[in-house]
Amino acid sequence: xxxxxxxxxxxxxxxxxxxxxxxxxxxxxxxxxxxxxxxxxxxxxxxxxxxxxxxxxxxxxxxxxxxxxxxxxxxxxxxxxxxxxxxxxxxxxxxxxxxxx
Numbered sequence: 632x633x634x635x636x637x638x639x640x641x642x643x644x645x646x647x648x649x650x651x652x653x654x655x656x657x658x659x660x661x662x663x664x665x666x667x668x669x670x671x672x673x674x675x676x677x678x679x680x681x682x683x684x685x686x687x688x689x690x691x692x693x694x695x696x697x698x699x700x701x702x703x704x705x706x707x708x709x710x711x712x713x714x715x716x717x718x719x720x721x722x723x724x725x726x727x728x729x730x731x732x
Contacts, residue, residue, distance in 0.1 A: 633669030643680025
């Protein structure tokens with residue numbers, strides 16, 4: 632799950648930056664994610680990628696970039712809560728006598 636989250640947030644970077652530094656950023660985020668949490672590192676990748684895109688975007692397109700970035704951040708926050716495993720309890724009965732088998 633954390634690999635997928637990191638890979639998705641890495642796509643916030645422009646393609647040339649991903650081609651140049653993508654593997655390094657991914658490996659670093661996964662390594663730090665093991666200590667600090669994958670969601671925190673995913674936010675860092677998302678923020679860094681959107682910041683690079685912001686610098687190279689025309690002023691008219693910045694509103695769309697801001698709305699898209701906010702949507703991604705909300706989805707990232709909701710993701711772990713939605714994807715949390717469901718705990719199912721099961722009652723198992725056993726018989727000590729032979730007729731139950």
